[in-house]
Amino acid sequence: MEHSKHIWRAALILLFLGTGFVGVRHFLIPKSFGQAGHYRYDSIFEYMAQEPNHGSRESCRKCHEEKFAETVKGRHAPVQCEVCHAPVSAHAKDDKKIADMPTNPNHKLCALCHQKLDSRPKGFPQVDLRRHLAGGGRTVAATIPDAACFECHSAHEPSPLRGER
């Protein structure tokens, strides 16, 4: 047709883009994609080759026997050290301390697990931070001070210290 030049050009561009996409796609798809499902199969081996960062509390034990003993006999026994601190790989390597371990002495750490929430199981110990702190007629500052909880609870053996409050 005589007057359809523009249409052919547009069609050509679309064709070009289409084949271009198919071509580019060929290079963008990772080699092992789809080998065992809709994902890059090689990623499994990459993950397998990684060194674990966490070592569980057993890894802390050899250097922190005291804290370990204190924790496992208390109510925080189900909580791993690395949950409140940081992975061991950032702190100790080959039986030597390589960097400081964060301690996180902040009520926000406790609130993470103990703030009263609807979605927590009923039996789990949880408190409304403000109301709990105000218990026994104490006044609570507008912003809860960082160390608020440690006055009466120890992080490792959290059962309330006797005689307070």
Place this chain on the structure above:
Amino acid sequence: MEGSGVGFSYPNDLHIAWGVMIVLYPYVTGLVAGSFVVGSLYHVFGRQELKPISRLSLVASLGFLIFAPVPLLFHLGQPMRCFNIMITPNFSSAMAAFGVIYAVYFIIVLLEIWLVFRKDIVMNARQNRGILRWFYASLALWTYDVSDESRKLDHKIVVVLAAIGIPAACVLHGYVGFMFGSVKANPYWSTPLMPVIFLTSAITSGIAMMVVLYQILMKFGGRTIEPDCVQSLCKWLWLFAILAVTLELLEIVCIAYERSEEWVVIGTLLSGKLAFSFIGIQLVFGSLIPIILLGIVVLMRPYLTNPLRNTIGFVAALFLLVQVLAMRWNVVIGGQLFSKSLMGFREAYQPGLFEKEGLGVALLIFLASFVFMAIFNRFLPMYEKKENGNGTGDGAKTGFTERREAAKSEEARG
């Protein structure tokens, strides 16, 4: 039921993960589909009275289309990964189908706009110099053939494209409804009606957007608002608003009448937590009032003066735009407000103004579509000056940039 008894929520079932961005996404997508469908009433079904919005509807559709996926990208923590669904499409995933549907629809709209505006592009290419000329010439693909034969061919293709575009638009938005309708864990969403509800409300919002945009553009461009066009838009708007609202109610009424266990929480939700946005905004302010107003426009046509009709139509359309937004909100947020245990509610959802997925960003994304339309209009005016009636074959004949005017007279001389 009300309040917050401990223990009715499953663990990890506390937060509302789909926020404003996921409300905005179906809204903008709806406007895409809606404005395209109105445009097709002219392009395919030959409703001549809708000619004045034939170009506007296409450009608006493109503008919204470009920004429709942006809320999703903001919502995703890793927006650059969006290309993965294009490169390695997973056809068993409904969400991944979006890549294909979006791409196909984008090409259709782009081609259609190109064909409709081709004569303008060519004329601009002829009349400009330097970089602008190069710009327009490349848009024209370096063929300046605007003979009647070529325009006829263009027109034929436009009709075909628009005809393919209607089902494509329906798929595009029906798919969004499908996203929600197929979440079987959520009894408020999980209904086959969902795609249809989304589709009708999408078309409603699209027509309403045309009523509003058209009138605003005409007012600020100093042109006359075609009464027939507004009347016809109001008629269609009335029809689709009634359809949309009926379907929306039908879904609720079905659940309510069945009185199955989910009604305990859904009923409490609609009459409690969502009372304002569902009963107040979606049903009364957004549905009842505009349907009455549009009914007046349609049924009492002989008694209305043009300005009165335009105003009533404008107000009703604005209300309906709010209604559809409220409906998206009630579905997306409302559907997440109750716990999956169906025993109570999650924490309330209040979007911030300045957060990453907050109201500010949502507003910016929404406005971006209009900025796009304005820029488009700067380079390829949607309306030409009335006097130059010989303009293009498709659009309304009014235009306003001086550059264009000068170009016209130059053409007349040459």
